[in-house]
Amino acid sequence: MDLDAFQAQMARIYGERDATRGIAATVAWLAEEVGELARAVRKGTPDEQRHELGDVLAWLASLAEQLGLSLDAAAARYGEGCPLCGATPCRCR
Numbered sequence: 001m002d003l004d005a006f007q008a009q010m011a012r013i014y015g016e017r018d019a020t021r022g023i024a025a026t027v028a029w030l031a032e033e034v035g036e037l038a039r040a041v042r043k044g045t046p047d048e049q050r051h052e053l054g055d056v057l058a059w060l061a062s063l064a065e066q067l068g069l070s071l072d073a074a075a076a077r078y079g080e081g082c083p084l085c086g087a088t089p090c091r092c093r
């Protein structure tokens with residue numbers, strides 16, 4: 001699933017509720033999910049880590065949707081290599 005398709009799917013599933021909750025609450029949920037991912041990386045199983053990666057992506061997609069921005073377009077910043085030096089792999093220090 002590409003990022004635009006994922007963002008659209010999240011908007012279909014949760015968009016109305018997320019818009020009611022608002023951007024500030026979405027950022028708080030995203031931060032909480034990043035914390036859960038950090039814990040899963042340290043102490044979790046691969047299944048738990050995959051679960052938390054999905055949750056972080058879901059909240060990131062919700063935030064992008066509410067900001068009116070495309071997650072796919074955001075990822076494109078890295079599509080041609082490092083956005084600073086242009087190389088793949090990065091040749092910055």
Ligand SMILES: [Zn+2]
Binds near residue numbers: 082084085086087
């Ligand atoms: Zn670089």
